Amino acid sequence: MGDLVVGLDVGTHKICTIVGEVRPEDIYVVGLGIETSDGMKKGVVSDVGALSVAIAQSIRKAEKSSGYDINRAFVSVAGSHISSLTSRGMATVVGSRSVQTVDLEKAMSVARNIAIPHNREILHVVPRSYTLDGQEGIRSPLGMHCFRLEVDAHIITASTTSLANLEDAVESAGLLVDRFILNPLAAGEAVLTPHEREMGAVVIDIGSGTTDIAIFIDNTVWHTAIIPVGGNHVTQDITYWMRVPFGLAEQVKIQRGHADMQAVSESEVFPVEPFGGEILPVSRRDLAMVIEARFEEIFEMVEKEIKRSGYAGLLRAGSVITGGSSLLPGYRDLASRILNLPVRLAQPERVTGIADTLKNPSYSTSVGLLRLGLEMDAMLEPDQDVNVGVPVNQWTRRMNNFLKRFLPQDE
Numbered sequence: 399m400g401d402l403v404v405g406l407d408v409g410t411h412k413i414c415t416i417v418g419e420v421r422p423e424d425i426y427v428v429g430l431g432i433e434t435s436d437g438m439k440k441g442v443v444s445d446v447g448a449l450s451v452a453i454a455q456s457i458r459k460a461e462k463s464s465g466y467d468i469n470r471a472f473v474s475v476a477g478s479h480i481s482s483l484t485s486r487g488m489a490t491v492v493g494s495r496s497v498q499t500v501d502l503e504k505a506m507s508v509a510r511n512i513a514i515p516h517n518r519e520i521l522h523v524v525p526r527s528y529t530l531d532g533q534e535g536i537r538s539p540l541g542m543h544c545f546r547l548e549v550d551a552h553i554i555t556a557s558t559t560s561l562a563n564l565e566d567a568v569e570s571a572g573l574l575v576d577r578f579i580l581n582p583l584a585a586g587e588a589v590l591t592p593h594e595r596e597m598g599a600v601v602i603d604i605g606s607g608t609t610d611i612a613i614f615i616d617n618t619v620w621h622t623a624i625i626p627v628g629g630n631h632v633t634q635d636i637t638y639w640m641r642v643p644f645g646l647a648e649q650v651k652i653q654r655g656h657a658d659m660q661a662v663s664e665s666e667v668f669p670v671e672p673f674g675g676e677i678l679p680v681s682r683r684d685l686a687m688v689i690e691a692r693f694e695e696i697f698e699m700v701e702k703e704i705k706r707s708g709y710a711g712l713l714r715a716g717s718v719i720t721g722g723s724s725l726l727p728g729y730r731d732l733a734s735r736i737l738n739l740p741v742r743l744a745q746p747e748r749v750t751g752i753a754d755t756l757k758n759p760s761y762s763t764s765v766g767l768l769r770l771g772l773e774m775d776a777m778l779e780p781d782q783d784v785n786v787g788v789p790v791n792q793w794t795r796r797m798n799n800f801l802k803r804f805l806p807q808d809e
């Protein structure tokens with residue numbers, strides 16, 4: 399048996415546990431547990447008990463299909479409580495020598511040492527670029543000579559209570575949280591090509607409770623944001639408009655939904671049974687009008703966020719859209735027009751093992767979680783070995799969130 403990595407994607411719509419065996423060439427999926435989510439609203443916990451039951455069911459399924467006992471996992475996190483900022487850290491390189499890892503860590507620890515409100519904590523610290531003796535834009539300072547090393551870091555913070563609620567739900571389901579990983583970082587990991595990551599691209603994961611955004615430039619993360627609007631809102635709109643229960647609206651959306659009303663014929667009509675019991679004809683074009691309006695709003699919010707980041711002009715590889723709601727047909731031109739960017743629709747590709755189900759945009763975050771989890775595993779200190787099953791200091795784990803991929807490598 400190889401080492402195991404477990405990803406637990408706690409979504410608003412579904413919970414997905416993936417068990418991966420680490421093999422030299424890739425992670426091999428050996429177990430999968432997908433369960434309908436409960437107790438989550440717009441990416442945050444609204445009912446710890448209900449969520450815990452759903453997580454436990456997802457874990458049991460993954461244990462059964464993999465044959466392994468699972469006792470810890472990397473867990474996805476989202477919600478509007480997430481925020482991010484850029485911070486600068488500095489270190490002096492003493493003794494006329496080149497920059498070493500210890501100098502990078504010193505600069506990063508200064509960048510991380512920012513005042514944040516007592517009810518928030520740092521989730522990730524990602525080095526973006528370095529400045530050596532005033533020369534900006536250095537990506538790989540290791541081995542270069544300088545006296546003054548500065549780092550610009552993207553710092554992602556989360557509400558302590560939101561994380562604690564999620565942690566409670568996971569622990570009540572019998573699992574320890576290895577680390578929390580921000581949804582769009584995981585989604586980016588699963589769907590972006592190395593070229594897109596390098597050239598500049600925004601990954602947009604339209605789920606059910608949230609739309610998650612991450613901007614990757616120069617092979618690292620420059621901006622992240624969570625917008626608390628997603629596919630659930632589309633379904634709610636249909637519920638109000640057709641006066642039908644949520645479940646029926648969801649079914650109508652998936653079977654008949656379209657996000658471009660001009661592409662739907664005026665003559666297309668289908669029967670629906672609203673509250674009251676009388677079956678009525680519904681125009682599919684009118685349905686598309688309702689859906690298009692919500693998608694328009696979502697992309698306008700994404701566009702605003704990209705503009706707010708200040709990096710709109712740097713997205714040379716355009717946008718990559720994923721998430722369960724990206725399965726709706728018809729929004730591509732709308733997205734491209736509003737974002738003023740090329741659009742690529744994506745799902746996880748390089749997945750091996752029992753992975754057919756995962757080759758779907760709904761599972762981008764789930765798959766990315768596993769990959770980032772593996773990389774973070776490699777960063778743990780010896781006393782934090784994830785495979786021995788001992789509880790670790792969660793605080794240290796959260797604070798120590800260097801993402802190995804985003805650290806410049808010695809060239």
Ligand SMILES: Nc1ncnc2c1ncn2[C@@H]1O[C@H](COP(=O)(O)OP(=O)(O)OP(=O)(O)O)[C@@H](O)[C@H]1O
Nearest residue numbers: 409410411412605606607608629630722723725760
């Ligand atoms: N074929 C489809 N057509 C349209 N919408 C779809 C389709 N399949 C799934 N969806 C929608 O995708 C959403 C679920 O997406 P996803 O699985 O990415 O969400 P999640 O990860 O559970 O939620 P979140 O990340 O927002 O907390 C639901 O709103 C669902 O209605």
Ligand SMILES: [Mg+2]
Nearest residue numbers: 409410605763
């Ligand atoms: Mg999701």
